[in-house]
Amino acid sequence: MDGFSPEPQWQGKATAKVSGPTADQAWSLLGDFCSLNKWFTSLSVCHILEGSNNVPGCIRYCAGSINKANPTESVGWAKERLVEYDKVNRYYAYEIIESNKGFGRYKATLRVQPDPAGCLIEWSFQSDPVKGWLEKAFLSFFESMTRGVAKRLEEEIIGAH
Numbered sequence: 001m002d003g004f005s006p007e008p009q010w011q012g013k014a015t016a017k018v019s020g021p022t023a024d025q026a027w028s029l030l031g032d033f034c035s036l037n038k039w040f041t042s043l044s045v046c047h048i049l050e051g052s053n054n055v056p057g058c059i060r061y062c063a064g065s066i067n068k069a070n071p072t073e074s075v076g077w078a079k080e081r082l083v084e085y086d087k088v089n090r091y092y093a094y095e096i097i098e099s100n101k102g103f104g105r106y107k108a109t110l111r112v113q114p115d116p117a118g119c120l121i122e123w124s125f126q127s128d129p130v131k132g133w134l135e136k137a138f139l140s141f142f143e144s145m146t147r148g149v150a151k152r153l154e155e156e157i158i159g160a161h
Helices: 023-030 135-159
Strands: 010-019 043-050 059-064 076-086 091-099 106-115 118-127
Touching: 010 135, 023 106, 023 118, 023 135, 118 135
Parallel strands: none
Antiparallel strands: 010 118, 043 059, 059 076, 076 091, 091 106, 106 118
16 A cells, blocks of 8 residues: 545435437437537536547537636636547537546546426536535535536427427
């Protein structure tokens, strides 16, 4: 033993029910790796930087108004690499590779599952502690973000019919 221990990891999972839309309907929208700005209201930009969308290895750039790690900067941004994409089982996993928002190691999975009332969004993550956040506040933000995505999906899919 060298006396060093790894920095504690944060992890969490948030779920939100989407009433009405089926898992396939929700996935047809959420399954687009570069559509996060349509579902997460504090993001203004989400586009491919490298590779082909929905193909593991591609990198997206996301930017928006939230940046607790550096509040003097008006934009918080991240470059995220798609690690895994499974259309059949309706999930993808990604990791942050660069950011000005206080992230070190961060990997997340977004999954859409069937539910008797419609579908369920499950978003889980593992990360190093995020600069500018307390773990409990980050978890609360993550849960709120997931509920917001579910609400936007309901509005988009139900409103379209």
